[in-house]
Amino acid sequence: MDFRQLTYFLAIVDHGGFNRAAAALYVSQPSLSQAIQALERDVDGRLFHRIGRRVVLTEAGTALVPRAREALHALELARASVGSVRELRGGRLEIAAMASPTIEPLSTMVRRFTERHPAVSLSLRVALTREDVVEMVRTGGCELGLLTTSSPLPSGDVVPHHVGDDRLVLVTPVDGPFPAGQAVQREHLEGHRLIVGQRGTGIRAYVDDLKAQGIDVRIAVETEHRMAFLPLVLGGVGLAVVTASWADLSERAGALVLDLEPASLxxxxxxxxxxxxxxAARAFLDIAVPPAHRSSL
Structure with missing residues (x-):
């Protein structure tokens, strides 16, 4: 078993198949298949069930994933520690992030980091829910993760650092049902059609809470694609509850942004x-959350 084999193995897991993994690694599929066959001989077991063009992890493959990530992380740590501890002359940092904080504060964090460490490559990976972020960091898929939540994190396997708070706002067409400049009471959303994210997000939890309180809101569209919210709102499909970090982009796109009362953070x-x-991860953490200001939830 060697690090090349583990890299190939995780590439297949992360990209969902041999063809995509080979393309991402810039290797031929036969070379990739031979490396996996050799790895399977080393561990004395099948790692994938091959179903047509699809692959599914076997029980042995599932058990290997976190160990493989730990091994590659240790190698990356050793390499970085040898040549780039102080100057960060290279390397790669993977960050998992939910959709809402990618506009802010992640954009500002990335800008500051790349200005200070331009030789480090950043990879921003999409996570749909806070649980996805925690899992990607816990299992070593990413070193850092950015999420929004209205309640304490369920896992003790990661270290949380409180970056800040963001209130929820309502995005409507400019000719929508509510006047500009006036906050919208949550009960006034009764009967309106809403565009919502999938369960597991704070925004969806807010809408579900409205329904639990007996406020009859209608879900017009449920989507994992947060960037679809604005076109759908502007197209008259429904209204959307989003974090205030989206306010500037929404207004520049021609939408109306209104406060919600009572405020929800x-x-x-x-x-x-x-x-x-x-x-690289320590440097990003120091820029995003200076040690003197670190706190956790």
Whole structure:
């Protein structure tokens, strides 16, 4: 078993198949298949069920995933520690993020980091829910993760750092049902059609809470694609509840942004692994959440 084989193995897991993994790694599919066959001989077991062009992890493959990530993380840490501890002359940092905080504060964090460490490559990976972010960081898929939540995190396997708070706002067409400049009471959403995200997000939890309180809101569209919210609102499909970080983009696109009453806050949390971080991850954490201001939820 070697690190090349583990890299190939995780690429197949992350990209969902041999063809995509080979393309991402810039290797031929036969070479990739041979490496996996050799790895399977080493572990004395099948790692994938091959179903047509699809692959599904076997029980042995599932067990290998976190161990493979730990091994590659240790190698990356060793490499970084040798040549780039102080200067960060290279390397790669993977960050998982939910949709809402990618506009802010993640954009500002990334800008500051790349200005200070331009040789480090950043990879921003999409996570649909806060649980997805925690899992990607916990299992080593990413070193850091950014999420929004209205309640404490369920897992003790990561270290949370409170970045700030963001209130929820209502986005409507300019000719929508509510006048500009006036806050919308939550009960006034009764009977309106809403565009919502999938369960597991703070925005969806807000809408579900409205229904639990007996406010009859209608779900017009449920989507995992947060960037679809604005076109759908502007197209008259429904209204959307989003975090205030989306307000500027929404207004520039021609939508109306209104406060909601009573105010509802979402906490923005940067999570890191409990294991030792690479120099790039430590540098990003220091920029995003200076040590003197760190707190956790």
């Amino acid at each position: 979402q906490h923005t949390i940067l999570v890191s692994r409990k294991a030792r971080l690479t120099p």
